[in-house]
């Protein structure tokens with residue numbers, strides 16, 4: 001009987017987990033700029049987990065269970081319950097082993113060595129404080145600065161020892177997190193001849209440019225620029241932002257699966273595609289950038305200021321920053337649109353299947369040790385990061401003089417900017433800038449509390465103090481509109 005009850009509750013638990021899982025998944029989808037986050041990691045991680053430790057704990061009913069559990073390897077704890085893993089062993093290079101769990105109580109175990117935080121869920125009022133010297137902190141954050149502005153401030157980045165972010169200089173760079181392989185860029189499946197593209201503009205009434213986005217109010221303020229651009233050149237906008245064209249009936253539901261063949265086919269029919277990120281930060285590059293390159297369409301880019309380092313060659317995309325105004329950009333696109341030689345110059349790598357091999361793109365892809373889309377052989381970047389931390393923990397145990405210190409540049413994004421009506425960048429204005437400044441106030445208050453060794457503040461304390469600090473700066477007219 002007792003067994004049956006337990007069995008039943010286990011099933012309930014599992015169902016609940018699955019529900020949470022899908023909810024989380026769905027939420028990430030919505031938050032993620034209306035783009036599908038690859039089913040990249042969750043399934044795989046979920047599979048390797050076991051809950052036997054939790055069962056042991058429930059049986060023992062011992063409050064000190066986690067603190068006294070006799071483990072022989074370093075313990076890593078996901079402070080943000082990101083993986084839904086109650087405990088498993090991981091095996092990394094050089095036979096290094098660690099035990100990893102999201103049960104916070106393992107902090108009290110003598111084998112405890114490092115925390116891992118998932119950036120989007122990192123909260124200043126919910127941290128393992130006070131910070132002890134021997135506790136290593138690790139940050140995994142592949143997401144846009146939009147998701148959490150705290151990492152745009154130096155004092156927060158200085159708290160970490162290990163990082164995995166989209167920045168090329170982080171300990172495990174995730175810049176190419178949306179690109180499966182170089183072969184994807186050379187793929188010819190969706191490539192359409194330039195003359196045929198011109199023909200399609202007439203027969204299917206297509207604009208020169210395609211835009212598909214459903215996250216419309218973003219820190220990059222992209223829609224304001226695009227709205228202006230639309231005055232000078234036709235753009236087919238299929239997403240909910242600046243929507244002016246409906247997807248074919250059979251594709252209505254496939255915005256969720258942007259890698260769907262039919263969507264790729266659609267993008268491939270256009271000569272140009274807008275690849276504007278939701279926020280602007282060096283090395284923040286998403287599928288918006290790769291998708292056009294994959295299908296033989298020329299991306300018009302607004303994103304990382306150094307995106308050229310990740311192009312197949314030095315003339316395969318157009319940067320809006322090379323043009324003084326959206327009108328100038330439109331003028332240039334018109335020119336390419338009617339001159340096949342000029343247009344195909346941008347597709348040189350694609351049509352000839354040549355990728356410059358001394359590019360950062362190639363170097364990064366050839367040294368990358370993880371895959372995407374549930375790569376069964378190489379695994380995903382979350383598992384890899386757990387190993388980066390595990391291996392480093394082993395090193396510092398062997399040699400206590402080894403130190404690891406994260407820097408501002410390991411994430412550190414600039415404040416958000418907007419555009420004026422002529423597509424000129426404006427600083428220190430707009431709602432996202434307010435969010436940024438408000439976060440800065442929180443970080444300052446947080447720092448002061450830590451300096452006073454006050455660790456017992458609540459979310460509300462932080463909120464109230466930050467708001468007080470925020471209003472005067474607001475009144476100082478820091479925000480122009």
Ligand SMILES: *[C@@H]1O[C@H](CO)[C@@H](O)[C@H](O)[C@H]1NC(C)=O
Pocket residue numbers: 070071072
């Ligand atoms: C912990 O486990 C190790 C190896 O299994 C064993 O040698 C040791 O005696 C154990 N220590 C305690 C306190 O149980």
Ligand SMILES: *[C@@H]1O[C@H](CO)[C@@H](O)[C@H](O)[C@H]1NC(C)=O
Pocket residue numbers: 093094391
């Ligand atoms: C593995 O161990 C060898 C010998 O100690 C060392 O030279 C090498 O750097 C280690 N590799 C990693 C990935 O830690």
Ligand SMILES: *[C@@H]1O[C@H](CO)[C@@H](O)[C@H](O)[C@H]1NC(C)=O
Pocket residue numbers: 314315
């Ligand atoms: C692109 O690279 C080639 C050499 O690979 C060079 O000759 C050319 O000037 C470069 N073009 C631009 C626009 O940088």
Ligand SMILES: *[C@@H]1O[C@H](CO)[C@@H](O)[C@H](O)[C@H]1NC(C)=O
Pocket residue numbers: 339340341342
């Ligand atoms: C296309 O542009 C090239 C390079 O500027 C030029 O030589 C050629 O005459 C143009 N073709 C047409 C049809 O305008």
Ligand SMILES: *[C@@H]1O[C@H](CO)[C@@H](O)[C@H](O)[C@H]1NC(C)=O
Pocket residue numbers: 357358
């Ligand atoms: C780059 O490509 C050239 C020509 O295809 C080749 O000779 C060279 O070995 C390649 N370099 C690397 C590092 O792959």
Ligand SMILES: *[C@@H]1O[C@H](CO)[C@@H](O)[C@H](O)[C@H]1NC(C)=O
Pocket residue numbers: 133135136137158159160161396402403404405
């Ligand atoms: C981790 O970072 C903290 C904060 O900068 C530092 O005090 C500590 O020494 C670092 N630990 C290691 C092992 O590098």
Ligand SMILES: *[C@@H]1O[C@H](CO)[C@@H](O)[C@H](O)[C@H]1NC(C)=O
Pocket residue numbers: 449454455456457458461465
């Ligand atoms: C810590 O800070 C909070 C918020 O400012 C305050 O309410 C609390 O009294 C402080 N605690 C101590 C021990 O100073």
